[in-house]
Amino acid sequence: MIQVENVNKIFNEGTVQAFEALKDVNLEVKKGETVILSGVSGSGKSTLLSLIAALDKPSSGKIVVNNTLISKLPDLHASEYRATSIGVVFQHFNLLEALSVKENVLSPLVNSGLTLSEVENMAKKSMGMAAIFHKADQQVKELSGGEKQRCAIARALVHAPPLIICDEPTANLDKENTLKFIDILKNLHNSGTTIIVATHDPLFETLPFVNRVLHMQEGKIVKQKQ
Ligand SMILES: Nc1ncnc2c1ncn2[C@@H]1O[C@H](COP(=O)(O)OP(=O)(O)OP(=O)(O)O)[C@@H](O)[C@H]1O
Numbered sequence: 001m002i003q004v005e006n007v008n009k010i011f012n013e014g015t016v017q018a019f020e021a022l023k024d025v026n027l028e029v030k031k032g033e034t035v036i037l038s039g040v041s042g043s044g045k046s047t048l049l050s051l052i053a054a055l056d057k058p059s060s061g062k063i064v065v066n067n068t069l070i071s072k073l074p075d076l077h078a079s080e081y082r083a084t085s086i087g088v089v090f091q092h093f094n095l096l097e098a099l100s101v102k103e104n105v106l107s108p109l110v111n112s113g114l115t116l117s118e119v120e121n122m123a124k125k126s127m128g129m130a131a132i133f134h135k136a137d138q139q140v141k142e143l144s145g146g147e148k149q150r151c152a153i154a155r156a157l158v159h160a161p162p163l164i165i166c167d168e169p170t171a172n173l174d175k176e177n178t179l180k181f182i183d184i185l186k187n188l189h190n191s192g193t194t195i196i197v198a199t200h201d202p203l204f205e206t207l208p209f210v211n212r213v214l215h216m217q218e219g220k221i222v223k224q225k226q
């Protein structure tokens with residue numbers, strides 16, 4: 001499903017501030033696998049995820065997702081790829097603060113060709129799964145950190161994408177909501193969704209449905225636990 005080949009990412013390339021955030025990264029994720037990305041702050045987890053999500057491009061190397069060459073995708077096609085093939089829970093949520101929870105959650109379904117009632121039903125189901133339905137009509141800027149995180153989770157799931165990428169999805173959640181989120185992941189895994197989660201939380205490394213734990217250090221994948 002995902003092939004990352006010899007990927008390098010240099011920020012501010014060609015300047016004195018040039019920084020090599022990813023160094024010759026190779027990774028293969030099979031369809032239906034759940035993979036955890038661990039590693040200290042600054043090791044390159046978010047950078048790698050943003051390349052797989054086609055939010056940024058590698059400096060060199062190749063990324064293929066579902067037979068599409070993501071690393072060379074023109075912007076228009078990149079947004080189409082994100083709208084149809086992938087759900088992303090961002091580390092910093094990337095929600096539209098002035099819009100309601102429901103409006104944020106259903107945003108991936110705009111231009112999908114679905115009817116309004118289909119869109120409403122999918123949003124409702126997703127908000128229910130992420131335990132944020134009770135705040136559906138509230139503006140995002142009025143939510144707590146954990147509520148924003150659950151809104152971001154609902155938005156990532158709403159179009160039932162075959163690939164889900166989560167960047168520190170539980171950093172703002174309490175124990176109860178973390179366990180709820182893990183349960184959502186387990187159900188997605190059981191229904192065949194491919195999942196990648198970057199997290200500092202050691203709880204994820206011990207989950208029985210996790211296939212692999214990859215450890216990143218200074219821009220490289222240095223260890224793998226099966
Ligand atoms: N746009 C950017 N410009 C310059 N440097 C960047 C940029 N984005 C990330 N970096 C640098 O690349 C390195 C890797 O960052 P990244 O966000 O991938 O780390 P991370 O493993 O996700 O860390 P955390 O656990 O804190 O989220 C960091 O040293 C960071 O400062």
Ligand SMILES: [Mg+2]
Pocket residue numbers: 045046047091167
């Ligand atoms: Mg990060």
